Amino acid sequence: MNIALKQLKVFVTVAQERTITAAAEKLFLSKPAVSMALSELEKQLDHKLFDRNNNRLLINEQGKKLLPLADELLARSNTIEKLFDQEDIIAGELKIGSSDTVGNQLTPFLIRDFRAHTQHQHQKLFISNTAHVCQKLSEFELDVGFVEGKVQHPDLIVQPWLEDxxxxxxxxxxxxxxxxxxxxxxxxxxxxxxxxxxxxxxxxxxxxxxxxxxxxxxxxxxxxxxxxxxxxxxxxxxxxxxxxxxxxxxxxxxxxxxxxxxxxxRQYWLIFHKEKYQSPLLESFIQFSQQWTFD
Missing domain, CATH: 3.40.190.290 (D-Maltodextrin-Binding Protein; domain 2)
Structure with missing residues (x-):
């Protein structure tokens, strides 16, 4: 078996976008190329990874087993690619999700202080409501989240953060x-x-x-x-x-x-997927966030 990183990237993107068309646009590939990569991966694994429903692809139980491992391999690959580009061990991009109040009032200052502390400059911030942030975390579209709503999701680790x-x-x-x-x-x-x-x-x-x-x-x-x-x-x-x-x-x-x-x-919460690979960058950010206070 010779699974390529390209196949895993296609698989993860299709899982997140739910259609071949949307995945192809995000990956800057043709639809036939995305379909072929996904079909080859399913053939190599001898398992279907999605249930087809009209034009939508819904990840099935086999796909859910593969998703955290594929996400980890892609993250490790990204770390290797950037390993010699920077002297700092915490290379890569960090995708942060925040619910509206936290995202507008606190997270920008958390990111500011993390940048000053580590000199790491590559973060993306997604702001929506608690439910949407949790959904994106469960689908591995985000690395970590900060929310004010109560979270009851079997795949997410929820830790108390700040109070409001x-x-x-x-x-x-x-x-x-x-x-x-x-x-x-x-x-x-x-x-x-x-x-x-x-x-x-x-x-x-x-x-x-x-x-x-x-x-x-x-x-x-x-x-x-x-x-x-x-x-x-x-x-x-x-x-x-x-x-x-x-x-x-x-x-x-x-x-x-x-x-x-x-x-x-009320309590604010720090959340992340229990099966999310914690790269040196993500581990450093979570530890920094747990000790951070807003002045």
């Missing part, structure tokens, strides 16, 4: 802003501007605040924190967001924070 405080915010002239000693019951019948399903911020609201309210209305569902803040500034409702994310709008007096008689702390 959540706040309830409204327009300065909102009736709730005029109440000196706010009670949870005062929030009844309020209209809320919330993040989309799959977001850790929405999950916090649904788990911590919503069960304590008998009547609440979702006024808007938006996929960025800035859009939420602007909607609250426009008087379209109240919201529950990260205190870090709200800071600039509070300083500009566009919104005010309501004093909540409730513990509003």
């Amino acid at each position: 405080n959540m706040v309830v915010a409204c327009h300065p002239e909102h009736p709730l802003a005029q109440i000196e000693e706010l009670r949870l019951s005062d929030l009844e019948d309020s209209e809320w501007v919330l993040r989309e399903t799959g977001s850790g911020t929405r999950e916090f609201f649904l788990n911590r605040l919503a069960p304590r309210l008998e009547h609440w209305t979702p006024a808007f569902e938006l996929n960025t924190t800035e859009a939420i803040i602007n909607s609250v500034t426009a008087g379209l409702g109240i919201t529950c967001i990260s205190q870090r994310a709200a800071l600039h709008a509070v300083e500009e007096k566009r919104i005010v924070l309501l004093p909540m008689p409730l513990d509003m702390r």
